[in-house]
Amino acid sequence: MHASSDLVVRLQPPTLAITFLNIGIAPVNKRKTSESGASRPRPDGSFHKWFVLSAGVILVITGIAKVWSGLGGSKFLAVIDPITGIKFGQLMLVFGAAEIVIAAICFFSKRQTLALGLVAWMSTNFVVYRLGLWSMDWKKPCSCLGNLTDALHLSPQTADNIMKVLLAYLLIGSYGLLIWQWKSKQLVLGAKLPSSTG
Numbered sequence: 001m002h003a004s005s006d007l008v009v010r011l012q013p014p015t016l017a018i019t020f021l022n023i024g025i026a027p028v029n030k031r032k033t034s035e036s037g038a039s040r041p042r043p044d045g046s047f048h049k050w051f052v053l054s055a056g057v058i059l060v061i062t063g064i065a066k067v068w069s070g071l072g073g074s075k076f077l078a079v080i081d082p083i084t085g086i087k088f089g090q091l092m093l094v095f096g097a098a099e100i101v102i103a104a105i106c107f108f109s110k111r112q113t114l115a116l117g118l119v120a121w122m123s124t125n126f127v128v129y130r131l132g133l134w135s136m137d138w139k140k141p142c143s144c145l146g147n148l149t150d151a152l153h154l155s156p157q158t159a160d161n162i163m164k165v166l167l168a169y170l171l172i173g174s175y176g177l178l179i180w181q182w183k184s185k186q187l188v189l190g191a192k193l194p195s196s197t198g
Contacts, residue, residue, distance in 0.1 A: 048112050048181075051173050055119045056106030058166055059099040062144060066096030069143070076143065083132045088143075098122065113181060120174035126167050 070077065070092035077089030084091055102118045109115055130142065141160035143149075149159040 048116075048177055051177060052106045052112055052115045052119075055115075055170055055174070056103040058170065059106065059119070059122070060103035062163075062166075063096045063099030063103060066092040066099065066144070068096075070096060082136055082138065083129055092143075113178070116174050116178050116181075119170055120178060123167060123171040123174060127171060130167075 070089045106115045141156040144163045
C-alpha cells in the first residue's frame with residue numbers, strides 16, 4: 001500500500017505539468033493564427049478586378065477612336081507632333097494600338113498586377129506627353145478621341161476635359177492599387193517572419 005501510494009504521488013506532478021502545458025499551448029497557437037490571418041487587413045480582390053475591367057473598357061474605346069481617326073483623311077493627321085517629331089496620324093495609330101493591346105490584357109489576363117502595371121505605364125506616358133505640351137505653351141485641346149468627338153457632338157474642349165478626368169482615374173487607381181498590393185505583401189512577410197525565426 002505504501003509503495004502504490006508513493007507511485008501515485010510521484011506520477012501526479014508530471015501529469016499535472018503536462019496538462020497545464022497542453023492548456024497553455026493551445027491558446028498560443030490560436031493567437032498566432034489570428035494575428036497572422038484574420039487580424040491582417042487584406043485588399044479586396046473584387047475591387048482590383050473591377051478597376052482592371054473598367055480600365056480595359058476606357059482603353060479599348062480610346063484606342064479604337066485613335067486608330068479610326070489615324071486611318072482617316074484629316075489634314076490634322078499630317079501635322080508634325082511637337083513632342084515626338086512624327087505625324088499625328090502615325091502617333092495616334094501607335095498609341096491606339098498600344099491601348100487596345102493593354103485593354104485585351106485587362107480583359108483576358110489573370111495577372112492583375114501585370115494589367116495594373118501596364119495601365120500605370122500608359123497613364124504615365126499620357127501625363128508626361130501632356131506636361132510636354134504644357135511646357136511648350138501648346139494651347140490646342142488634345143485630340144485623344146479623334147473623330148469620335150464629332151460623332152458624339154462634343155466640342156474639342158469638352159472632350160479634352162473628359163480625357164483629363166479619365167486619365168486621372170487611371171493614373172491614381174493603378175498606382176494606388178499597386179502600392180496597396182505591395183504593402184499587403186509586406187504585411188504578410190512581416191507576419192510570417194517571427195513564426196519562422198521563433
